[in-house]
Amino acid sequence: MRPSSRRPDQLREVRLTRQYTCHAEGSVLVEFGHTKVLCTASVEESVPPFLRGRGEGWVTAEYGMLPRSTHSRMSREAAKGKQSGRTQEIQRLIGRSLRAVVDLKALGERQITIDCDVLQADGGTRTASITGACVALHDALQGLVASGKLAASPLKDWVAAVSVGMFEGQAVLDLDYPEDSACDTDMNVVMTGSGGFVEVQGTAEGAPFARQELDALLELAGKGIGQLVLLQKAAVAA
Amino acid sequence: MRPSSRRPDQLREVRLTRQYTCHAEGSVLVEFGHTKVLCTASVEESVPPFLRGRGEGWVTAEYGMLPRSTHSRMSREAAKGKQSGRTQEIQRLIGRSLRAVVDLKALGERQITIDCDVLQADGGTRTASITGACVALHDALQGLVASGKLAASPLKDWVAAVSVGMFEGQAVLDLDYPEDSACDTDMNVVMTGSGGFVEVQGTAEGAPFARQELDALLELAGKGIGQLVLLQKAAVAA
Amino acid sequence: MRPSSRRPDQLREVRLTRQYTCHAEGSVLVEFGHTKVLCTASVEESVPPFLRGRGEGWVTAEYGMLPRSTHSRMSREAAKGKQSGRTQEIQRLIGRSLRAVVDLKALGERQITIDCDVLQADGGTRTASITGACVALHDALQGLVASGKLAASPLKDWVAAVSVGMFEGQAVLDLDYPEDSACDTDMNVVMTGSGGFVEVQGTAEGAPFARQELDALLELAGKGIGQLVLLQKAAVAA
Amino acid sequence: MRPSSRRPDQLREVRLTRQYTCHAEGSVLVEFGHTKVLCTASVEESVPPFLRGRGEGWVTAEYGMLPRSTHSRMSREAAKGKQSGRTQEIQRLIGRSLRAVVDLKALGERQITIDCDVLQADGGTRTASITGACVALHDALQGLVASGKLAASPLKDWVAAVSVGMFEGQAVLDLDYPEDSACDTDMNVVMTGSGGFVEVQGTAEGAPFARQELDALLELAGKGIGQLVLLQKAAVAA
Amino acid sequence: MRPSSRRPDQLREVRLTRQYTCHAEGSVLVEFGHTKVLCTASVEESVPPFLRGRGEGWVTAEYGMLPRSTHSRMSREAAKGKQSGRTQEIQRLIGRSLRAVVDLKALGERQITIDCDVLQADGGTRTASITGACVALHDALQGLVASGKLAASPLKDWVAAVSVGMFEGQAVLDLDYPEDSACDTDMNVVMTGSGGFVEVQGTAEGAPFARQELDALLELAGKGIGQLVLLQKAAVAA
């Protein structure tokens, strides 16, 4: 029995609320159980200097946690004057994951910035961020189509992410914070709607893990991501 | 007729939602119309070095805006590596306003940090922050009483804030963003539940203002704050 | 009897020494009793990026304290690598106050930077800064007229500032450091030569203050600023 | 035929030169072909604050590239005033990888800091760093045994790392820079001497990758790491 | 004829005004012609961590230029968030020069911080700083004697500094800004009252300089410093 009492292959309750705030071109509150992340997509009609003149677009991401999104208060990165290594690692991962499903040529010379801000954290903030960000990005791109700036959306596929881990010898899906602390191996998997891998990041928290465990985790992640993509599709169909 | 179509002395719809997030000792989403600020109160059982050993507590505040809380995306202060002058000015104001209604001796050697993070901005984020923060602070202090750490709450009074301004020669209450841009004089007023002034900050945006205008603005602010305090009391009674 | 033995409505001895240093287009040492601030005005024939091409000018201010301008040595902000919130708040106030009396259109696309550096501090450094800075600005603008770059000075009025506070139930004018520490309410008031308010910033240091006290303080500030403007006029006539 | 003309499962020439510099407790120059990284291990007889009093040790890593280790000069991070996200990501990876093979309890309250500084870069700097760092760490731990501070080395196993990628549909081992640029999928794998996985980080550079490709890459990485561990053992036996 | 019309061996008019500001334990305005530097000495009854428990004191210096001390406005280091290399080089030089004439053992575990802030610059700010700082240090040390904290002043000798340079083939003393720009070789020399060298820093601005020129410059510097030390002695006798 896992700490959350969920079945090994059971996701937390996942909700995707679109138009959560009013100014951004895409704005989605994503909830994986108690984890809540606000994902906004902002369109800018220019690209960073290193891409200028190539006729290509760019998608990038920034990530932050509100100071009291966590059990005990974390210090505010803006007050400390720098982003932690963890923050930078996560925002680089979100950016790469989203770029994997966007046709940057078709986007044209514009940049979309995804901001993922964690309002409440209970494990899996990076995987929730990717899953919610893809919907915010979808909405921003549809807005460019609706306004006639693009003929078709350059979103090539859906992308979603989930964490998996080994708990007492069994592979379990979508770890909340207490489970994450209790697991031996933690893996974050990012996949497309058509089942291709975009990122696989597995870390042995305690003992090194065996190939067989890796296989079980990847299997389970694939199932979970399949469900997440269905939820993404349902959200935009609503 | 003011841009918002409200009467000169009419507040926007104000909502105070308690327990908006689950980890903080006090957590309030305050809405003044489209302006939405998440205010959390975090209790720490120690005080900053300059107060150690005096048997007194401290209340401080930090303020931030999510990058896309505004019409066009603002750059993230954590990424830029410093907080703007405006941010620092606002968080100092919030901290002073709250300390004015707390008996710091009675609080004992503990610190309460209030985080005010703007999810959506439409003018008046600092006044909404103070109004919501006071409720979050109330809840955190009640928690200390409930857990037996304090015999009684050291909250001496309520404190709330509102902006007022001169629009086409008339004093108007609680400016939203379009009104704020159109007003000649902008004043932020912080008052206690018993009607004392805590802060008065008036700025001539265009022409200097006359004593008579100042009087009209203060009058109006007093009425608005009276209503806000009623809403604070109703919120905690709920 | 106030700590300084001055009458409640008595300013400290105020001196404005022009051409205190030789390189700046305007250079004024302002003294309010023991408080001494060097205010320089520097003209630059371009404006910051956000104003380019609009045919308008800009006036901005920076503020600093020499490390040993105070009773005990403060650490140097350049060595710490950032300006405090207090510093930023003061320099924003000085800049706004001066812009209130300059016709920025008439100034043309040039920027005037006012530097206010405190050589010796004894309370009221921000109000002394504004009062001295206006004279330095006047001199720099006259220089532009004298050199034929402007047909007439774009200075529309004088601007000066003073602090007031409640000491043992009585409103007193122009607080020095010991008085500032002993007062219940502290207010900084910025007014033009023709008596309009530019900024009113009142803070309850201890108990909240009443409307009646606010009125008494504003009254007193108005009188003090009237005298300061006469001193400004006398200084430039000399 | 891969760009380097190597067989798909062929490592570059790997060299491990111990005692490359004279001050550090462990100092290894690791070369993977043209990639050259200086790895030093520094022992400190105390631990960071978060571990004090627990009787446990700590192993951490820092990573840097000399400005002209690369084809065109990179700006110096010390001059820019911050480490890039990539730098932080890599040094966190190196630290985690090494901690996976150290018995931190047995190390006692001391910290070992591994510095990996890239003298010349040609792809695979992070995998070379891990491989060389483990030897430097070995030597520093042996030094503690030799000096009588530890009864036995707390190094539980070897750890080494290699990159693998898909080049024109085939899995290839140990990518140099031109190959890294030409590959579709890039994976860094960290494994122990006994064949357990410590880290698996795969990224789709272009199209998402399939499970089958992932399997082929993991297979190849396992072989390569086996050879690297033999080279580590040979180096310390010399 | 040198640009300043002075004789080759003629100092600018030098003035040392003690007690220029009121809070510091030593406060001297030093003027070398138009160069004006405020030097304050602040006594602190503790030493930096690296010296604690050794029974020795420390003397350190900080240097800054007011933004408009120069012909065109320099940006403020506190606003830029870092001190320039030049600033750090100068403050290290001032600190070393003063420590050369203080018996740090006799000073006991206290630190004296010298702040040298340039109010107006016309060449030679570092040499004027050292010359004025020594008088401020003298006064602060006398204060410790007067208050009974020290039995005798730990000042072992005077220290003063001057610049010399080659102008049109002739060695000239105490360069002002136009001369500094026109000279081929610039040398700053720091000497004690008894004629020993503390620092010699010569730089070829254009062509390398010959041993013969170096000798002429050192000769001239020695004469100038002799006069400066007389002025220091006269200042404290006044």
Added chain:
Amino acid sequence: MRPSSRRPDQLREVRLTRQYTCHAEGSVLVEFGHTKVLCTASVEESVPPFLRGRGEGWVTAEYGMLPRSTHSRMSREAAKGKQSGRTQEIQRLIGRSLRAVVDLKALGERQITIDCDVLQADGGTRTASITGACVALHDALQGLVASGKLAASPLKDWVAAVSVGMFEGQAVLDLDYPEDSACDTDMNVVMTGSGGFVEVQGTAEGAPFARQELDALLELAGKGIGQLVLLQKAAVAA
């Protein structure tokens, strides 16, 4: 007998290894005994903004120490977020020294950046850096000639540097770390191949030094630099 057992006028064993790394236009490992510095020269076909449009080139230098180049580990400047005053002082010295022997007009609008990174430190890192940097610069300039970008090398002369000091009353050449700590006076001298002085920086570590000592030190430095220039010439002839 000096601590190193060398004769007073004896240099350590000096080695200059060219093409030490493969990417830079000039790359030299310079060794002065155990002091090892990697000097690279990077050519960029543009100049910094302050020189644009003047048809002149620029030579600049950056300096760093690997964290464990020293006896005990130093903290990494990139991690601390700023370069120390010592680092900045050294890199400014290296840049000035090299510019003294380059015809910047003849270089044309391009910049050469010299990076001096200390792999192992045993005293004299700045003098070794200058000596090695000149050879790296030579090679980079020859490369511009070889590629037809310049008709002739703009290197006007060689430049080399050495430290000298007074040890037990005798002038000694090329101090290693233990000698540097034991010496009373430390002087760094930079001279050209034709014997002109570029920089002379002498510091009294303990007692002030006399003119006679200065003369002995300069004499010795001149001899040492003569030998270093021969080694530079031999290195490029090889």
